[in-house]
Amino acid sequence: MFYICSMLSYTEENYLKALLKLSFQNEDKPEAGTNEMAAYLGVKPATATDMLKKLKEKELVTYKKYGKILLTETGKQNGIAILRKHRLWETFLYEKLDFSWDEVHEVAEQLEHIQSAKLVDKLEEFLNFPEFDPHGDPIPKANGEIPTIDKILLSELKENELCKVVAVKDTSTVFLQYLEKLRITIGTPIKVLERIDFDGSLSIQIAGEEARNVSMKFAESLFVKR
Amino acid sequence: MFYICSMLSYTEENYLKALLKLSFQNEDKPEAGTNEMAAYLGVKPATATDMLKKLKEKELVTYKKYGKILLTETGKQNGIAILRKHRLWETFLYEKLDFSWDEVHEVAEQLEHIQSAKLVDKLEEFLNFPEFDPHGDPIPKANGEIPTIDKILLSELKENELCKVVAVKDTSTVFLQYLEKLRITIGTPIKVLERIDFDGSLSIQIAGEEARNVSMKFAESLFVKR
DNA sequence: TATAAAAGTTAGACTAGTCTAACAAATATA
DNA sequence: TATATTTGTTAGACTAGTCTAACTTTTATA
Numbered sequence: 001m002f003y004i005c006s007m008l009s010y011t012e013e014n015y016l017k018a019l020l021k022l023s024f025q026n027e028d029k030p031e032a033g034t035n036e037m038a039a040y041l042g043v044k045p046a047t048a049t050d051m052l053k054k055l056k057e058k059e060l061v062t063y064k065k066y067g068k069i070l071l072t073e074t075g076k077q078n079g080i081a082i083l084r085k086h087r088l089w090e091t092f093l094y095e096k097l098d099f100s101w102d103e104v105h106e107v108a109e110q111l112e113h114i115q116s117a118k119l120v121d122k123l124e125e126f127l128n129f130p131e132f133d134p135h136g137d138p139i140p141k142a143n144g145e146i147p148t149i150d151k152i153l154l155s156e157l158k159e160n161e162l163c164k165v166v167a168v169k170d171t172s173t174v175f176l177q178y179l180e181k182l183r184i185t186i187g188t189p190i191k192v193l194e195r196i197d198f199d200g201s202l203s204i205q206i207a208g209e210e211a212r213n214v215s216m217k218f219a220e221s222l223f224v225k226r
Numbered sequence: 227m228f229y230i231c232s233m234l235s236y237t238e239e240n241y242l243k244a245l246l247k248l249s250f251q252n253e254d255k256p257e258a259g260t261n262e263m264a265a266y267l268g269v270k271p272a273t274a275t276d277m278l279k280k281l282k283e284k285e286l287v288t289y290k291k292y293g294k295i296l297l298t299e300t301g302k303q304n305g306i307a308i309l310r311k312h313r314l315w316e317t318f319l320y321e322k323l324d325f326s327w328d329e330v331h332e333v334a335e336q337l338e339h340i341q342s343a344k345l346v347d348k349l350e351e352f353l354n355f356p357e358f359d360p361h362g363d364p365i366p367k368a369n370g371e372i373p374t375i376d377k378i379l380l381s382e383l384k385e386n387e388l389c390k391v392v393a394v395k396d397t398s399t400v401f402l403q404y405l406e407k408l409r410i411t412i413g414t415p416i417k418v419l420e421r422i423d424f425d426g427s428l429s430i431q432i433a434g435e436e437a438r439n440v441s442m443k444f445a446e447s448l449f450v451k452r
Numbered sequence: 453t454a455t456a457a458a459a460g461t462t463a464g465a466c467t468a469g470t471c472t473a474a475c476a477a478a479t480a481t482a
Numbered sequence: 483t484a485t486a487t488t489t490g491t492t493a494g495a496c497t498a499g500t501c502t503a504a505c506t507t508t509t510a511t512a
Contacts, residue, residue, distance in 0.1 A: 011499065034460055047500055049461055054498090066460055066507055097348040107342045116333045122323040237469065260490055273470055275491055280468090292477055292490060454512090461506070469497090476491070482484090 010113050013082050014041060015051050016060060017112075019071050020079030031068035077144050084140040086112040087133035088123050094134035095127065101134055101185075102176035136167025136186050136223060152226070155200070155219035157192045163224035164189050170221040179222075182206060190224060236339050239308050240267060241277050242286060243338075245297050246305030257294035303370050310366040312338040313359035314349050320360035321353065327360055327411075328402035362393025362412050362449060378452070381426070381445035383418045389450035390415050396447035405448075408432060416450060 008016070018040045023030030038048035052069060055061045060075035071079060089111040093099040099107070121142060124130075131147040133139055138147040151166045165188045168175065179185070184206060193211055194203040200216030234242070244266045249256030264274035278295060281287045286301035297305060315337040319325040325333070347368060350356075357373045359365055364373040377392045391414045394401065405411070410432060419437055420429040426442030 009498075035458085043499090044501065045460065046462080046502080050499080093345075097345070097352055099344070099348070103344070107340065107345055110340045110342075111337075114333065114336045116336075118325070118329070119319075119323070119333055122325070126323055235468075261488085269469090270471065271490060272472080272492080276469080455510100456512090457508105457510075459506100459508070462504085464502090464504105466501075467499090471496075472494090474492085474494105476489100478487100478489070480485100480487075482486090 008078065011051070012055065012058075012060075013078075013113055015048075015055060016071070016075055016079040017082045017086070019061065019069060020076065020083060023071060023076075031070050033068060037069065080140045080144050080146070082112050084142075085114070085120055087137060087139040088120065088127065088130075090133045090135070091127050091130050091139070092123060100176075101180060102173040104134060105171065132167070132186070134186070135171055136165070150225065151223040153220050154190065154192075154202070154204075154214075154222040154224050155216060157202075157224070157226075159192055159195055161226065162189065162191050163226050165222060166225045167223040168221065169223055175221055178218075182212070184222075234304065237277070238281065238284075238286075239304075239339055241274075241281060242297070242301055242305040243308045243312070245287065245295060246302065246309060249297060249302075257296050259294060263295065306366045306370050306372070308338050310368075311340070311346055313363060313365040314346065314353065314356075316359045316361070317353050317356050317365070318349060326402075327406060328399040330360060331397065358393070358412070360412070361397055362391070376451065377449040379446050380416065380418075380428070380430075380448040380450050381442060383450070383452075385418055385421055387452065388415065388417050389452050391448060392451045393449040394447065395449055401447055404444075408438070410448075 015037070018037055019032055022032040022036060022040060026032070034048050034052065035045050037052075038045040041048070052061065052063055055075065056063055059072055060078065061069050061071055063069045086108045089108040090104040093104045093107060094101070124139075124142070130139055132149070136151075138149070140146045149166055153169070154163070157163060165184055165186055167186070168179070184190075188207050190207075191205040192202055193205055196202065196213075200219070201213055202216075202219050203211050203213050205211055241263070244263055245258055248258040248262060248266060252258070260274050260278065261271050263278075264271040267274070278287065278289055281301065282289055285298055286304065287295050287297055289295040312334045315334040316330040319330040319333060320327070350365075350368070356365055358375070362377075364375070366372045375392055379395070380389070383389060391410055391412055393412070394405070410416075414433050416433075417431040418428055419431055422428065422439075426445070427439055428442075428445050429437050429439050431437055
């Protein structure tokens, strides 16, 4: 078990994190394609191909020409380490420095690359070993374990069901700011009053307030727990 | 007053910070030479020359071939902004995350390059607007002002004089760890019992404990206030 | 199954930051 | 002041990460 290697460049770290995120997205088969990865990182496919060769050389991914990309165990653990840092920093910014939901990501993108094992662990302790970040995403433990929570989309609820918000699926600024306007945060209770079959929209009650209509798109962007 | 520009690379920031530090060192004339700067940054003089041209192009330094290097007002303000971040992060690591005196610098070297005006200001607020960092060095304010304190070297004191430690001149790990061993931190009271003319060493009393001899080198590495 | 479209690769070029080796200017000193 | 030493510059090369343009392989589909 000699997984986390600190000899990764800023860029290599970003590729590993992207690959990890993509592997979460395509749940069943955690593979990614070159173009997919390039698009995710905002680089050209040619650039991604070059980096892939490098990552393969370092045994962080397995892949062969024209084939799919898969993280090796080492690659995965390194990716998880970066994700851990990202989410701990997001939590710090949100809880200690009063950053808003939609502001934390950008800064955490930078902070996640700081190299110092002590820093990460002390930060985690300082934050009281949080299990989920401000968006409700699980924060990997130092050993690479990722906490789970059974969550479903708001859109999956039946009429009259009660739930609590546990995470956001969409982390775009527009959505997060809309949630803030509706005064929805992690933990907010929601009751589904009515489902409109016509367009998939819902009538919901947020924290006991008066009824409000939300779109299908909205209901499919919010994770809740019954 | 349109000083702080965020379009500086990681490397450019380091050059500005180095130039600022060197200007503090050579108090009377805040100029630096190419070799001096290169040595400080751990690069070769040829490399420094190249960067200098770039910084001159951006109007962050004034300098002409074979001449001395001087920061422009813009260059100075940018350097101060980086120093501010560095010292605020050091304070954070020391006070909130229990880093020791000699561990903070290395990590702060990385953290100082995080780009986010909000982050710096919020961090400062979170730390309660500290004026001095763990080494006793002044933390520049958001407007570029640098707090001052009248400090003298321990070696300048006469026999029987009392003082308090306010800063360290030498920030090397060996020295900081030695101070820790002697249980000297910022604020510790010291009394000079005897000056030994032969070798410049002193007999001192630390926080009322029993007498102890320290070398001239030691006495010239510690700043105190009468 | 032949072919068009999509996905992926290669080759060659560019930038930022670094180096070494050779050279030029400034300064110190005999 | 002539020369040796120190200081600083230039030229050319290398690496990491990026690009564009042309090419190849895979896949989807008519």
